[in-house]
Amino acid sequence: xxxxxxxxxxxxxxxxxxxxxxxxxxxxxxxxxxxxxxxxxxxxxxxxxxxxxxxxxxxxxxxxxxxxxxxxxxxxxxxxxxxxxxxxxxxxxxxxxxxxxxxxxxxxxxxxxxxxxxxxxxxxxxxxxxxxxxxxxxxxxxxxxxxxxxxxxxxxxxxxxxxxxxxxxxxxxxxxxxxxxxxxxxxxxxxxxxxxxxxxxxxxxxxxxxxxxxxxxxxxxxxxxxxxxxxxxxxxxxxxxxxxxxxxxxxxxxxxxxxxxxxxxxxxxxxxxxxxxxxxxxxxxxxxxxxxxxxxxxxxxxxxxxxxxxxxxxxxxxxxxxxxxxxxxxxxxxxxxxxxxxxxxxxxxxxxxxxxxxxxxxxxxxxxxxxxxxxxxxxxxxxxxxxxxxxxxxxxxxxxxxxxxxxxxxxxxxxxxxxxxxxxxxxxxxxxxxxxxxxxxxxxxxxxxxxxxxxxxxxxxxxxxxxxxxxxxxxxxxxxxxxxxxxxxxxxxxxxxxxxxxxxxxxxxxxxxxxxxxxxxxxxxxxxxxxxxxxxxxxxxxxxxxxxxxxxxxxxxxxxxxxxxxxxxxxxxxxxxxxxxxxxxxxxxxxxxxxxxxxxxxxxxxxxxxxxxxx
Numbered sequence: 001x002x003x004x005x006x007x008x009x010x011x012x013x014x015x016x017x018x019x020x021x022x023x024x025x026x027x028x029x030x031x032x033x034x035x036x037x038x039x040x041x042x043x044x045x046x047x048x049x050x051x052x053x054x055x056x057x058x059x060x061x062x063x064x065x066x067x068x069x070x071x072x073x074x075x076x077x078x079x080x081x082x083x084x085x086x087x088x089x090x091x092x093x094x095x096x097x098x099x100x101x102x103x104x105x106x107x108x109x110x111x112x113x114x115x116x117x118x119x120x121x122x123x124x125x126x127x128x129x130x131x132x133x134x135x136x137x138x139x140x141x142x143x144x145x146x147x148x149x150x151x152x153x154x155x156x157x158x159x160x161x162x163x164x165x166x167x168x169x170x171x172x173x174x175x176x177x178x179x180x181x182x183x184x185x186x187x188x189x190x191x192x193x194x195x196x197x198x199x200x201x202x203x204x205x206x207x208x209x210x211x212x213x214x215x216x217x218x219x220x221x222x223x224x225x226x227x228x229x230x231x232x233x234x235x236x237x238x239x240x241x242x243x244x245x246x247x248x249x250x251x252x253x254x255x256x257x258x259x260x261x262x263x264x265x266x267x268x269x270x271x272x273x274x275x276x277x278x279x280x281x282x283x284x285x286x287x288x289x290x291x292x293x294x295x296x297x298x299x300x301x302x303x304x305x306x307x308x309x310x311x312x313x314x315x316x317x318x319x320x321x322x323x324x325x326x327x328x329x330x331x332x333x334x335x336x337x338x339x340x341x342x343x344x345x346x347x348x349x350x351x352x353x354x355x356x357x358x359x360x361x362x363x364x365x366x367x368x369x370x371x372x373x374x375x376x377x378x379x380x381x382x383x384x385x386x387x388x389x390x391x392x393x394x395x396x397x398x399x400x401x402x403x404x405x406x407x408x409x410x411x412x413x414x415x416x417x418x419x420x421x422x423x424x425x426x427x428x429x430x431x432x433x434x435x436x437x438x439x440x441x442x443x444x445x446x447x448x449x450x451x452x453x454x455x456x457x458x459x460x461x462x463x464x465x466x467x468x469x470x471x472x473x474x475x476x477x478x479x480x481x482x483x484x485x486x487x488x489x490x491x492x493x494x495x496x497x498x499x500x501x502x503x504x505x506x507x508x509x510x511x512x513x514x515x516x517x518x519x520x521x522x523x524x525x526x527x528x529x530x531x532x533x534x535x536x537x538x539x540x541x542x543x544x545x546x547x548x549x550x551x552x553x554x555x556x557x558x559x560x561x562x563x564x565x566x567x568x569x570x571x572x573x574x575x576x577x578x579x580x581x582x583x584x585x586x587x588x589x590x591x592x593x594x595x596x597x598x599x600x601x602x603x604x605x606x607x608x609x610x611x612x613x614x615x
Contacts, residue, residue, distance in 0.1 A: 053073055057093040091111070091117060092126070092133070095107045125163045129158075129169075132154035135149075135151040135154060138150065144177070165198070168193075169194070172209055179217060208243075216253050234250055235247050235251070255269075287317045288317035291310045292314040295309075436537040438562065440487045445485040448527055452527060460527045491507075509612075532567075532569040533573070536562035536577040537580040538579050540554040568596055576609055577606065581605075590609050
């Protein structure tokens, strides 16, 4: 179980400006209400208002939207004053509230900005805490690689500080991530270290989470008695702090223990308690988890109608938290953060150089006063400084060029393939047992190519292919290449998926609708075409060709047959092979065309896809 509320309290404990001692330690709604009275009076100085807004955002637990407004006001004020310390704290409060509301992409964006501000403020604890929060979001999304990367960064930074609670929190959450990935021994190592730190600091809420997480490990190891003791004690402690996120999560673990004992009424009771808390306090992630557990429990007792109801609710909330668009936005956020982090380092270096320049000028005035010999020494110092500056700026330029080349490589190749190419200098060809390949071709394109100017021809093709690229991204498909007016893409690589055929059919239907709409809605009177689409599924070999201009491509009979499906299609229709039909027939209404002679292959069964099947 992740320890989010604690991080905010850590930030409060590390405050340099203490408005009221009760503000720092308070976590109850009544404190937020009393702070609101102070806020409305509006007779505070600048620093006191910064601290008050931070405490208001933290203590407001009943209204997440109001809490976010306080955080946004703090961000605006601290940004106007270039106060990076409170800018970090404002973004951290914002990230945490979005996290509790289940808006993971917004949460991640805020935490990255929080880390950047902490770096500018030279606030190591804040930077480490922000990295750990970033790792938490990646862990929830199932991105174990990024989660481990940022936990490692956070723990390494926090070990250089004297903030034991912040370090213990990062260790606790890293242990929870190991638990999610079924690395139970590694999780216990983290929990034992974090538990010792919390106990030494007499930090009860941290101890509560530590007990609960150890209880979860015990439950997975079949040590139910110890698990119940630990989790029950954790829930009792968290009720004092009104930490309903943790309570909701641990209630699910108790439900699981009773489920293993076949005590279904008790298991359902605890799962419903978890769901009620999550719904009451707007905890989207926990709503999803609780619905899934209830669906599983009702399925085991044979109540299929209730099981289906809760499963649908689980899907609804799960998709609102983790959708494909959000995942892509998070990937973009991480890239932007790494770039901005480098920029912060450059800015800090320039600032240090400006300070050094001022010192040099003062020294120069002193040297003029004591004589010509000292002046010569100063000239030598300036020469050495300029040489140092030149070396530093050269390194910055080299780093920027490296980042630019990495970005260009990712535009050409899938991320996993680009990483392998950079690491090994080559890419091993890989076989994928099941992918779906799509080809498109425009009717009468060759005739138009002979009469249109090159500019108009390229403009027309770009109009269609740009939209196709957007559709590919929407359904998580991989664009392979374009050859003239032919567009080729594949699903199920570079990461194998089970639903690649269904996603490809959905993409093909959307492409077909777009092309048809373009024929009738052509406000610019540009050249428009009709399209043929062909699809086939099966094994392929994928790899990178070329030694200078790299190209990611796929080969095999599956590709050749997909091309034949396109050439044997009709304008405005989607023609699929028997292989693809076997994968999607339950989801889409198709029209059997019979066996058709295919060049160099023989007779093959083909189908037209008409529409999504109503189930």
